[in-house]
Amino acid sequence: MSGIIELKNVSYRYPVGDEKVLKDIHLSIEKGSFTAIVGNNGSGKTTLCNTLRGFIPHFYKGELDGEVMIDGKSMLDYQLGQLGEKIGYVFQNPFIQISGVKETVFDEVAYGLENLGVAVEDIRTRVEEVLTLVKITHLRGKNPNELSGGQRQRVALAAIIVMDPELLVIDEPTSQLDPIGTEHVFDIIRLMKERGKTILLVEHKMDLIAEYADRVIVLHEGEVVLNGPVREVFGNPDYAKYGIQYPHVTEVALQLQKEGVPLNFVPIRNEELADSIARKKEGVPHG
Ligand SMILES: Nc1ncnc2c1ncn2[C@@H]1O[C@H](COP(=O)(O)OP(=O)(O)O)[C@@H](O)[C@H]1O
Ligand SMILES: [Mg+2]
Known part of the structure; x- marks a missing residue:
């Protein structure tokens, strides 16, 4: 059976770079699974996420080789908008994600649904549900531009979850959060998994990965060097070679x-x- 995401021989070089940042990547991600992507800074985690989300090659040019298939269809045959509905993408930097055109957190979270033409009454119900889920109901009336980094990360997550995408690609969502906020984000991710979503998460907090994720992919200098069930990857003697936390x-x-x-x-x-x-x-x- 083939996975919801399939990468074959994928390599990528940014337009301005002279080295490949992704090198001959093969991956198969099973529908409904929760996969953590780990690796040192600059190992290519965000670039890989951008490939899965279609920003590469639809937005970033450069040189992409190999085949990226989402749900049995080549990435090249999707429009970026179609992908946006299928794949929820939470950026590493929560400051990028805020639209800048909405004056309250409520409207910010509602924005994507408005664009889809969802009925006003349904929007209200869905947004309230997600604000509660992400525990930001108290921020409802605040201006998104006045929030802290951690609050923005939650708003960004809420704005994605409300769209109910099938796949979630989440790039370091807890970098601005304290331990309680971090646990809470993992609770939300676990709930999304229970709802059948496929989750890809870039994260450095290995204790939480060990507790919640099904699989781990280790990226090192643009290559997938380990890929397997959490227990196998952390227990693999090779893991120590890459200088990543345990x-x-x-x-x-x-x-x-x-x-x-x-x-x-x-x-x-x-x-x-x-x-x-x-x-x-x-x-x-x-x-
Ligand atoms: N827009 C870009 N243009 C050129 N090079 C980039 C760009 N973004 C990232 N890179 C380079 O690609 C490599 C991988 O970066 P990145 O995917 O951001 O790694 P990670 O998320 O693991 O820290 C790094 O060497 C980085 O400098
Ligand atoms: Mg990154």
């Missing part, structure tokens, strides 16, 4: 292992630590 508990356990403590398995969630270093042999937990 989940905290994984880091601790691997340090203990280095100091001679044998591990039954590599833990990725806090509650697994005790079992992972228990003396008796135990199986790898599932999930």
